[in-house]
Amino acid sequence: MRFSDIVFALLIGLGLWQALVIITDAPHFILPSPWRVAQAAYKSRVIIVENAWVTAIEVVLGLLIGTLLGVATAIQLAMSKTAERLMLPILVFTQAVPVFALAPLLTLWFGYGMGSKIVMTVLIIYFPVTSAFHDGLARIDSGYRDLMISMDAGKWTFMRHIQIPNALPSLGTGLKLAAVYAPIGAVIGEWVGASKGLGYLMLLANGRAKIDLMFASLIVLACLTVILHIAVGILADRLTRYAQGTSNT
Amino acid sequence: MSKSPGITLKGQHRIGGRVLFNADLHIPGGQWTCLLGRSGVGKSTILRLILGLKTGGVFCGSFIATDGIKLAGRISYMAQSDLMLPWLSVLDNVCIGARLRGRVPDTASARDLLRRVGLSNHADQKPATLSGGMRQRAALARTLFEDRAIVFLDEPFSALDAGTRADMQELAADVLKDRTVLLVTHDPAEAARVAHQITVMSAQATQNWQVPKTAALREINAAETLVCQAELLAYLRGIAA
Numbered sequence: 465m466r467f468s469d470i471v472f473a474l475l476i477g478l479g480l481w482q483a484l485v486i487i488t489d490a491p492h493f494i495l496p497s498p499w500r501v502a503q504a505a506y507k508s509r510v511i512i513v514e515n516a517w518v519t520a521i522e523v524v525l526g527l528l529i530g531t532l533l534g535v536a537t538a539i540q541l542a543m544s545k546t547a548e549r550l551m552l553p554i555l556v557f558t559q560a561v562p563v564f565a566l567a568p569l570l571t572l573w574f575g576y577g578m579g580s581k582i583v584m585t586v587l588i589i590y591f592p593v594t595s596a597f598h599d600g601l602a603r604i605d606s607g608y609r610d611l612m613i614s615m616d617a618g619k620w621t622f623m624r625h626i627q628i629p630n631a632l633p634s635l636g637t638g639l640k641l642a643a644v645y646a647p648i649g650a651v652i653g654e655w656v657g658a659s660k661g662l663g664y665l666m667l668l669a670n671g672r673a674k675i676d677l678m679f680a681s682l683i684v685l686a687c688l689t690v691i692l693h694i695a696v697g698i699l700a701d702r703l704t705r706y707a708q709g710t711s712n713t
Numbered sequence: 714m715s716k717s718p719g720i721t722l723k724g725q726h727r728i729g730g731r732v733l734f735n736a737d738l739h740i741p742g743g744q745w746t747c748l749l750g751r752s753g754v755g756k757s758t759i760l761r762l763i764l765g766l767k768t769g770g771v772f773c774g775s776f777i778a779t780d781g782i783k784l785a786g787r788i789s790y791m792a793q794s795d796l797m798l799p800w801l802s803v804l805d806n807v808c809i810g811a812r813l814r815g816r817v818p819d820t821a822s823a824r825d826l827l828r829r830v831g832l833s834n835h836a837d838q839k840p841a842t843l844s845g846g847m848r849q850r851a852a853l854a855r856t857l858f859e860d861r862a863i864v865f866l867d868e869p870f871s872a873l874d875a876g877t878r879a880d881m882q883e884l885a886a887d888v889l890k891d892r893t894v895l896l897v898t899h900d901p902a903e904a905a906r907v908a909h910q911i912t913v914m915s916a917q918a919t920q921n922w923q924v925p926k927t928a929a930l931r932e933i934n935a936a937e938t939l940v941c942q943a944e945l946l947a948y949l950r951g952i953a954a
Contacts, residue, residue, distance in 0.1 A: 607796045610766050614790035615859065617813030625812050629800045709799030709839035 496676040501683065504676035511665065512677075516684050518660040522578050522650040523692065526585020527642060533586065534593030534642075535635065541594075542601035543623060555591060563588050563649070567656040581653035581661065588649035589642035596641070600634025601627050632707040636700025643696035647689045662688075717743040717862040717893040720763065720784065724774010726755055733758060733770060736919045738912060742779060745886070745894040745929060747904035749922075749949060750914035756897045759914075760865050763895075764790055778863075789859035793868040795852040797840035803827065804836040807854045826854040829888055846877035850884065857888055864889055866896040870903065879933060882907050886930040901945035905938045906931050911945065915952055922948075 478498050485497045492500055505512060537555075541548045567584060574580035604627055612622045654663025662685045669677035705711035719742035726733045734755040740746045748756045758768050763776050763784060778784050797806050807826060808818030827836050830850040840848055849869060856864060866885070870878045878900075886907050898904055904911050907929050911922040922945060925937035932938060 605794075605796070607792055607794050608798075610761075610764075610790065610792065611796050612813060613766055614764055614788065614865075615810040615813050616786055617810075618815055621813045621815050625809065626798065629798070707800050709801075709841040 493673050493675050496679055500676045501679040504674070505680035505683070508677055508680065512662075512680060512684055515660055515662050515665040515681070516688060518578065519647070519650055519654070519662040519685065520688055522581040522653070522661065523585060523646045523688070525578075526582045526649060527589060527646045527692075527696075529582065530586040530589040530642065530646070531593050531639065534590050534638070535597055537590075537594045538597035538601055538631075539623065539628070541598050542627065543619060555594065559591055564652050567652055570653065571657040576657050576659055580656075581650045581658065584653035585646050585649035588645045592641040592645065593635070593638040596638025597631055597635045600631030603634070604630055629707055632703040633700075636703040639696050640693070640700050643692045644689070647685060647692065651685065716780075717891060718782070718787075719779035719893060720776060720863070720895075721779060722759065722763065722774070722776035724772055724776075726758060726762070726768070726770050726772045726774075728770035732916065734914065734916050734919075736774075736914070738919050740893060740895055741910060742893050743891050744909035745889075745896060745907050746910040746912060747896045747898055747908040748912050748914060749898060749901065749904055749945070751949065751952060752899070754914050754916060756914055757867050760790075760867055760895060760897055764788055764865060784863070787861050788863040788865055789856045789861040790865045791852055791856040791867070791869045793871055795840070795845075795848040797848050797851060799840055802837050802839060803832060803843070803851050806840065806851060807858050809855065810859050823854070823858055826857050827851070829857075830854045830884060844877075846873055846881065849873060849877075849881055853881070853885060853888065861892075863893045863895075866894060868897055868899065871899060878903070883930060901942045901949065902933070902938075905941035905945060906933060911941075913945075913948065913952075 481498050485495055488495065496504070537551070541551060563584065566587065567580075570580040570583050570587075574583055601623075608626050608630070612626065650661065651663035651666075654661040655667060658664040662681050666678050666681045666685075669675070669681060702711060720738075720740040722736055722738045722740075725735050736755075736759060738759065748759065750756050758770070761768050762772050765785065776784070778787070797803075798809065801809065804820065804823055804827065805812075807823040808820060811818035824833070824836060827833055830853055832847060832850055832854065835843060835847065835851075840851065843851065852869070869885075870881045873881060882903060896903075896907065905925065908924055909929055911924050912919050913922050923941070925931060925935075925941050927935065927937055
């Protein structure tokens with residue numbers, strides 16, 4: 465994705481938005497123009513940055529903790545057939561419960577602060593990371609297993625020196641998915657009950673019919689998600705290039 | 714490395730009730746034995762059985778080392794695929810066995826092995842930067858690093874071009890001298906060149922083939938090598954029909 469392409473796509477998006485405002489002639493409290501939103505964003509820049517910072521911390525911490533838990537679970541599942549047999553069905557079953565439905569409960573348990581949003585983010589990304597990494601760990605050339613047996617390798621040393629590096633591209637795929645889901649988790653947590661964050665700001669602006677501020681918050685949230693997606697994409701690409709031996713890192 | 718023992722294998726291997734092969738095989742110690750036969754007859758299965766790898770069937774019989782000591786941990790293995798780990802340098806690939814056993818590898822000896830296989834200048838490169846032949850040489854160095862008396866080679870040179878294959882045969886014959894080598898191959902020319910013993914396998918039995926009287930490693934264009942190769946090929950075509 466080239467920078468010029470991004471700018472071009474952005475200009476097309478803004479043009480379509482402005483055209484929609486002109487064609488529908490909607491009042492500004494229903495559909496504000498891009499210019500009006502830009503003005504609101506500038507005017508409320510301090511409050512937007514404050515709340516965006518809170519959401520960003522929730523997302524990044526949730527992503528880190530969720531990834532660590534997912535990686536640890538995937539390794540455990542791959543190391544032990546018993547754990548795999550017992551835990552995989554439970555993991556799949558937990559996915560049948562919509563995580564969004566747990567948001568009020570999490571708020572009750574972990575309070576209105578960052579804690580409940582981080583837990584929500586962790587819950588939402590835990591399965592994709594675990595599943596993708598576990599697939600990668602299990603999908604290994606049988607030749608490597610033969611080599612392991614002929615070399616009298618230990619289970620853990622095989623995991624550490626062969627299975628984990630071999631599964632890094634799969635972990636990258638899981639992380640890319642997680643980067644898309646993580647902001648959703650944090651914002652839904654904020655919608656259910658919060659005193660800070662972009663989700664909270666959007667609700668607040670909506671309640672006061674400040675739709676331009678709501679749009680501004682939404683755009684900042686989208687920008688945060690895109691930045692996260694690009695950053696995680698770069699990390700995933702590095703993991704893949706490392707595993708393929710095509711990078712110098 | 715201790716003195717290389719021979720291996721004796723006798724028994725029947727079944728897959729789902731069907732007999733894959735009946736074998737009575739003696740692999741002499743310190744020599745190269747080439748195992749030939751049509752595809753699917755169970756050549757690689759014999760090798761996998763002795764190595765303790767999965768075979769997808771049941772073996773009724775026994776295999777023992779001629780010195781009476783257990784075979785486990787005394788055999789190193791090289792497959793058709795080089796199985797280089799792409800994220801490690803060539804040197805680290807050679808040492809991987811030690812790391813997998815939880816030991817600190819002797820990198821000086823690994824570098825020396827890389828020198829023997831002509832890869833001194835590529836020790837710190839990643840396998841992706843090497844040619845197929847160079848990767849197989851690195852795999853050979855990794856096999857040697859294990860420093861085991863018995864070496865099993867499962868069609869290790871079959872994917873290489875003819876010139877590189879001939880070079881690899883010469884290199885392997887040199888560096889694996891005095892070890893007990895079992896080479897599974899489809900190539901009669903390879904067997905006629907490197908073998909001290911040629912064993913042809915069919916579902917019913919294993920039989921030893923007359924090898925040229927000259928010492929291995931034989932010249933590619935030597936008359937006795939070519940005759941052995943031609944006769945072996947004719948025989949293999951006959952049993953494959």
